[in-house]
Amino acid sequence: MSIADTQLKPYSREWLLSDRPTSRRQARLGRAYIVWRRFAENRLALVGLGILILLLVVAALADVLAPNNPVVGDLMNARLLPPGSPGYLLGSDDQGRDILSRLVYGSRLTLLVVVLVAVIAAPIGLIVGTVSGYIGGWVDAVLMRITDIFLAFPKLVLALALVAALGPGIENAILAIAVTSWPPYARIARAETMTFRNSEFIAAVKLMGASPLRIILRHVMPLCVSSLIVRVTLDMAGIILTAAGLGFLGLGAQPPLPEWGAMIASGRRFILDQWWVAAMPGFAILIVSLGFNLLGDGLRDALDPKEAGQ
Amino acid sequence: MTLAMTAAPLLTVEDLRVTFPTRTGEVNAVRGVSFSLGKERLGIVGESGSGKSQTGRAIMGLTPGHAKITARKLAFGDRDLLSMPNAERRALRGKKIAMILQDPKYSLNPVMTIGRQIVETLKTHEKVSARQARERALSMLEAVQIRDPERVFELYPHEVSGGMGQRAMIAMMLVCGPELLIADEPTSALDVTVQLEVLGILDKLVAERGMGLIFISHDLRLVSSFCDRVIVMYAGKIVEELPSANLASAEHPYTRGLLNCLPTIGSDRHPLPVLDRKREWAL
Amino acid sequence: MTLPETTVATRRNRRRASSFAASVLRFAVTVATTIFGLLVVTFFIGRVVPIDPVLAIVGDRASATVYERVRLELGLNLPLYQQFWLYAKQVLSGDFGTSVLTTNPVLEDIKRVFPATMELATVGTFIGAIIGVPLGVLAAVRRGSIADQVVRVIGLIGYSVPIFWLGLLALVLFYAQLQWIAFPGRVDIVYEYSFTPQTGFFLLDAAMQGQWGVMWDLFRHIALPGALLGYFSLAYISRMTRSFMLNELSQEYVVAARAKGLSETRIIWFHALRNAAVPLVTVIALSYANLLEGSVLTETIFSWPGLGLYITNSLQNADMNAVLGGTLVIGAVFVGINIFSDLLYRTLDPRTRSR
Numbered sequence: 001m002s003i004a005d006t007q008l009k010p011y012s013r014e015w016l017l018s019d020r021p022t023s024r025r026q027a028r029l030g031r032a033y034i035v036w037r038r039f040a041e042n043r044l045a046l047v048g049l050g051i052l053i054l055l056l057v058v059a060a061l062a063d064v065l066a067p068n069n070p071v072v073g074d075l076m077n078a079r080l081l082p083p084g085s086p087g088y089l090l091g092s093d094d095q096g097r098d099i100l101s102r103l104v105y106g107s108r109l110t111l112l113v114v115v116l117v118a119v120i121a122a123p124i125g126l127i128v129g130t131v132s133g134y135i136g137g138w139v140d141a142v143l144m145r146i147t148d149i150f151l152a153f154p155k156l157v158l159a160l161a162l163v164a165a166l167g168p169g170i171e172n173a174i175l176a177i178a179v180t181s182w183p184p185y186a187r188i189a190r191a192e193t194m195t196f197r198n199s200e201f202i203a204a205v206k207l208m209g210a211s212p213l214r215i216i217l218r219h220v221m222p223l224c225v226s227s228l229i230v231r232v233t234l235d236m237a238g239i240i241l242t243a244a245g246l247g248f249l250g251l252g253a254q255p256p257l258p259e260w261g262a263m264i265a266s267g268r269r270f271i272l273d274q275w276w277v278a279a280m281p282g283f284a285i286l287i288v289s290l291g292f293n294l295l296g297d298g299l300r301d302a303l304d305p306k307e308a309g310q
Numbered sequence: 311m312t313l314a315m316t317a318a319p320l321l322t323v324e325d326l327r328v329t330f331p332t333r334t335g336e337v338n339a340v341r342g343v344s345f346s347l348g349k350e351r352l353g354i355v356g357e358s359g360s361g362k363s364q365t366g367r368a369i370m371g372l373t374p375g376h377a378k379i380t381a382r383k384l385a386f387g388d389r390d391l392l393s394m395p396n397a398e399r400r401a402l403r404g405k406k407i408a409m410i411l412q413d414p415k416y417s418l419n420p421v422m423t424i425g426r427q428i429v430e431t432l433k434t435h436e437k438v439s440a441r442q443a444r445e446r447a448l449s450m451l452e453a454v455q456i457r458d459p460e461r462v463f464e465l466y467p468h469e470v471s472g473g474m475g476q477r478a479m480i481a482m483m484l485v486c487g488p489e490l491l492i493a494d495e496p497t498s499a500l501d502v503t504v505q506l507e508v509l510g511i512l513d514k515l516v517a518e519r520g521m522g523l524i525f526i527s528h529d530l531r532l533v534s535s536f537c538d539r540v541i542v543m544y545a546g547k548i549v550e551e552l553p554s555a556n557l558a559s560a561e562h563p564y565t566r567g568l569l570n571c572l573p574t575i576g577s578d579r580h581p582l583p584v585l586d587r588k589r590e591w592a593l
Numbered sequence: 594m595t596l597p598e599t600t601v602a603t604r605r606n607r608r609r610a611s612s613f614a615a616s617v618l619r620f621a622v623t624v625a626t627t628i629f630g631l632l633v634v635t636f637f638i639g640r641v642v643p644i645d646p647v648l649a650i651v652g653d654r655a656s657a658t659v660y661e662r663v664r665l666e667l668g669l670n671l672p673l674y675q676q677f678w679l680y681a682k683q684v685l686s687g688d689f690g691t692s693v694l695t696t697n698p699v700l701e702d703i704k705r706v707f708p709a710t711m712e713l714a715t716v717g718t719f720i721g722a723i724i725g726v727p728l729g730v731l732a733a734v735r736r737g738s739i740a741d742q743v744v745r746v747i748g749l750i751g752y753s754v755p756i757f758w759l760g761l762l763a764l765v766l767f768y769a770q771l772q773w774i775a776f777p778g779r780v781d782i783v784y785e786y787s788f789t790p791q792t793g794f795f796l797l798d799a800a801m802q803g804q805w806g807v808m809w810d811l812f813r814h815i816a817l818p819g820a821l822l823g824y825f826s827l828a829y830i831s832r833m834t835r836s837f838m839l840n841e842l843s844q845e846y847v848v849a850a851r852a853k854g855l856s857e858t859r860i861i862w863f864h865a866l867r868n869a870a871v872p873l874v875t876v877i878a879l880s881y882a883n884l885l886e887g888s889v890l891t892e893t894i895f896s897w898p899g900l901g902l903y904i905t906n907s908l909q910n911a912d913m914n915a916v917l918g919g920t921l922v923i924g925a926v927f928v929g930i931n932i933f934s935d936l937l938y939r940t941l942d943p944r945t946r947s948r
Contacts, residue, residue, distance in 0.1 A: 145626055145627075145630065146630070148627060148630070149627060149630030149631065149633075149634060150634070152627055152630070152631060152924050152927055152928045152931070153631075153634070153920065153923070153924045153927065154882070154883070154885060154886030154923060154924075154927060155886065156886050156889055156890075157886060157889060157904070157919075157920050157923050157924070158634075158920065158924075160889070160904065160905075160908060160916070160920070161635070161638050161916055161917060161920040162638055162642070164638075164908050164911070164913065164916045165638045165639065165642040165643045165649065165913070166642060166643075237752060237753055238752075241753075241755050241756075244755050244758075245755070245757065245889075245890050248755075248757055248890065249890075249893070249905055249908065249909075250909070251908070261755070264755070264757070264758055264761070268761060271761055271764075271765055272765060272769050275762075275765060278758070278761055279758075279762060281758075282754075282755055282758030282759075282761075282762070285754075285755045285758065286750075286753055286754050286755065286758075289752070289753035289754070289755075290749065290750070290753040292753075293749055293752055293753050294749070297749075370852060372848055372851055372852060400854050400855075400856065401854060402854070403851065403852055403853065403854035404852065404853040404854030404855075405854060408852065409849075409852040411845055411848065411849050411852070412845075413845065416844060416845035416846065417845040417846055417848070417849040418846055418849070419846045419849075419850065419864055419867075419868070420846070420868065420943070420944060421867055421868050421871070421942070421943055422864075422867075430853065430855070431853045431854070434853065434854050434855055434856075435854060466943045466944070468943070468944050479849070482849075482853065483852065483853065
């Protein structure tokens with residue numbers, strides 16, 4: 001664009017794609033727009049985004065969308081009805097509760113788990129990783145040893161042991177999963193930090209007298225954020241599956257809360273004749289997990305086009 | 311007209327075009343290149359993006375699959391390369407037409423010993439026993455002036471220096487005795503002193519075996535001293551073609567610009583001129 | 594004046610030997626600190642986290658005398674680091690406590706059940722590698738084609754599906770409806786005594802003892818859980834293979850190989866894959882470790898008498914000693930496999946060998 005940019009209409013497509021941005025905001029928005037365009041070209045990624053939005057909508061509007069009460073069922077008349085029964089679109093379970101309503105409300109629990117784990121684990125990982133990568137030396141060695149030790153346990157097993165010690169319950173499950181999830185983020189943040197620890201712009205900021213805290217906070221961390229976001233999104237599927245596993249073993253949300261994993265466990269008894277009680281929650285988990293995986297893949301390809309290829 | 315000229319020239323290229331489809335439209339890497347080559351040395355000079363490497367790869371048939379290659383004529387001797395079935399084209403590669411790549415650090419397979427890689431070329435094109443293959447590989451290593459061929463035979467590419475690696479690559483590509491050699495920046499990744507050694511070996515081998523050579527490089531001076539003829543490429547087209555002896559009397563402004571950029575001993579050229587690109591060269 | 598060859602050689606050898614010794618030392622330190630870390634974590638979970646660690650160990654049906662005895666044994670009145678020292682000594686000498694459920698020493702229980710998990714994980718990894726690697730190669734070679742998309746979708750579903758749920762549904766289909774496979778456990782009661790378990794791998798034992806009837810039954814038992822874990826494994830392996838192969842196929846040596854006139858098949862399998870094999874082997878080793886985790890829930894569904902089932906059973910019965918013992922063992926095996934795969938990488942890559 002060799003025409004003067006003052007002639008471009010702000011926030012228009014040309015303004016965003018201009019290679020001579022006149023303000024920081026224009027540059028930032030322009031970059032975001034390019035990433036979004038790359039992302040949007042990937043149909044599967046859009047599907048993932050759509051699933052996520054659907055999850056958010058369902059969770060937010062659960063009261064409106066659920067046809068029946070998810071916790072109190074009609075024991076007398078509605079026990080184990082097959083899918084397609086009037087009023088019970090996906091069937092009902094052994095306590096006469098509508099499975100669709102339970103799934104709808106269960107989406108809130110799923111979202112809760114995912115958001116809380118991300119909010120707890122990602123910052124911990126980011127802090128540990130950037131501090132470790134930037135300061136180096138024995139701080140790095142110690143922090144990395146600790147990270148490695150947590151990485152030495154398979155996530156589900158460690159979460160299991162923690163919940164066993166803490167007692168069942170959704171808060172404990174979230175805590176346990178968060179504790180097992182932060183190490184990969186620390187590793188990523190550390191790897192990213194180390195790539196530009198010795199770069200010139202860091203040296204420049206140091207020369208200007210910035211303290212290590214300021215450097216890490218204002219300069220190092222923002223650069224690690226994008227790869228961290230990708231990794232967190234990709235991990236969400238695993239977090240959901242781990243939470244479902246814990247729920248299946250009775251260690252997550254306690255009855256009568258409609259946690260999807262626990263629903264599968266309670267439906268297990270009837271799997272032979274009333275397969276829908278256990279099958280439906282599994283589909284929900286599968287779809288949401290798939291959505292996060294697609295979204296994460298799409299984000300990664302959009303943010304790092306080399307991975308995606310032409 | 312000598313006997314060599316009455317037969318079909320070694321390589322005929324007429325209106326070669328190479329196009330790559332990309333996200334932002336088509337990129338015309340090579341836009342109508344024509345030349346012919348006998349048993350002589352031709353240099354192709356150009357900067358990055360001029361299409362010189364893509365020309366070489368198109369001749370070899372190594373352009374990435376999604377690219378489009380067209381030409382009025384692309385022939386090796388009297389065999390048309392474009393209409394040839396893939397298997398036939400592949401049979402030519404390594405046996406009749408060979409290519410040397412730029413950096414032996416990357417162009418040699420890191421998990422195979424050098425000897426095995428040379429033997430592999432032989433076994434692909436000729437029926438030889440393992441022992442014969444080994445002997446020919448060893449003698450080829452000697453021909454590229456590697457002093458201890460038995461030892462180098464067993465080494466992995468990362469265990470040898472750049473110059474030795476490049477010589478091993480030359481051995482690997484010439485072991486079947488091809489008639490045409492395309493050298494794509496063969497010395498650009500080497501130290502200057504090693505460059506001269508490798509060039510000397512190339513010189514000797516090409517002369518001994520009566521091969522045709524296409525020497526692709528960005529270094530005008532190097533090419534002009536090594537080759538009989540020089541082609542200058544810019545933005546996918548040939549802008550000048552002349553015998554290297556007459557380089558000083560080049561006419562096209564781009565070539566003159568390149569020549570002007572080279573410092574010469576004995577003359578004061580402050581400041582050193584910089585190439586001033588004109589849009590019309592790219593048309 | 595140059596030194597004689599022998600002196601140069603001995604100096605070089607001595608330097609190599611001392612750097613080798615240094616790396617061995619570093620390795621030993623890493624292993625030691627990791628084991629130490631594992632112990633700290635399990636100690637923390639077992640003694641510090643629960644409100645009443647004694648109760649966690651003896652269960653809520655124990656008598657007051659047992660409770661008191663265990664409380665003294667644990668030394669809960671001692672400062673934390675002394676407690677840890679006691680704990681570490683105990684564990685390292687093989688005493689993982691006694692299981693509330695089975696009343697056996699936990700280590701013995703684990704020794705009994707662990708081979709079953711290993712057999713399952715081995716079958717799963719085998720299936721994952723045999724199918725996953727070719728699929729990944731196919732996807733890479735035909736990048737962007739239908740085949741590529743299909744392989745990626747297969748992998749994607751493998752990452753997204755709750756394995757225990759898939760196991761349940763598979764059980765309904767293949768056991769209840771089709772009766773193709775046998776369930777539960779590893780072997781039918783009828784056959785249980787027809788062969789002598791020696792290696793812990795029943796399939797191997799039966800084969801070695803020529804018990805073909807038993808082998809068929811064993812196969813029918815392991816088929817579904819093995820296939821399930823195999824699917825899990827191949828999702829991961831095919832994805833990594835594809836990624837590695839794409840990386841290799843874009844390298845210059847592939848162009849050089851084509852310039853030599855080699856066939857594409859040869860280039861794919863003997864050049865690109867051979868290079869990709871180096872990180873791929875470590876991926877396969879790591880996938881084995883992942884299957885240990887996957888087996889926890891799979892064994893629960895199929896009542897497969899392995900370490901996973903042991904842990905989940907102990908969990909349901911609040912048997913902390915058993916749970917922690919199992920966690921520790923899995924953690925240690927995980928670490929072992931990681932180290933092994935690291936070593937494997939070093940041996941296979943000639944670039945790291947001659948250093």
